[in-house]
Amino acid sequence: MFEKVGPVGGDKGSPFDDGVSNDVMKVTVAADEFSITYIEILYAKEKEGRYETIKHGTKRGEIKEFLVAYPIxxxxxxxxxYDHIFTYDTTLITSLYFTLSNGRxxxxxGKxxxxxxxxxxxxxxxxxxxxxxxxxxIDAIGAYFATNSRGPQKLESHGGGNGGA
Structure with missing residues (x-):
């Protein structure tokens, strides 16, 4: 199960949809002086024991990678x-960052x-x-998030009587 969040940003460019994978292992992002120009994602594919790299945009500007310590x-x-970029007369994604499950x-x-x-x-x-x-x-971006991840839960006690006394 998953939920679709977004997209945010502009309405130009061609639509893309990577679908749902098991996890994201690495993200490579390029940014020029105006916007995020490129995003490349290394996905782990569930139950298939394989990996898939999907790319969007045009690789130009400063390129940086962010590795996730998968599966930890x-x-x-x-x-x-995102902002309206007057040079191109369109709204584009101008910066990105990622937050991990451990707070990192x-x-x-980008800027x-x-x-x-x-x-x-x-x-x-x-x-x-x-x-x-x-x-x-990158004109607009949205994300799929797994819905089966759970936080801490209170467990109710069950069992018989006196605990064996």
Whole structure:
């Protein structure tokens, strides 16, 4: 089970949808002076014992990688910003960062500008895929989060009588 959160950003570019994977192992992001231009995701595919790399946008500008210590940690939130870029007369994603299950955060990719956003699942589940719009840059981004992840739960006691006395 999963939930779809977003997208945020602009309405231009071609739609993309990576679908749902088991986990995200690595994210590579490129940013120029205006926006996030490229995102590359290394997914672990559930039950298939394989990995898949999916790329969106155009690789230009400063390129940085963020590794997730899979399967020990998972991305649980995607934050960043989007803004109208007058040079291109369109709204683009201008920055991205990722928050992990253990509280660790990625470095910020790009420059914060315009409206800030935070994408995360209501149940606190891990990131399992991206969707959005892109072309020469990343116009919009949304995320799929697993809904079967649970936080701490109170367990009720069950059993017989006196505990064996």
């Amino acid at each position: 940690e998972s991305i649980i939130a995607v934050g960043g910003s 955060k990625s470095p910020k990719f 914060t500008s315009g409206t800030e956003f935070l994408l995360k699942g209501e149940s606190g589940g891990k990131l399992v895929g991206f969707f959005g719009r892109g072309g020469q840059a």
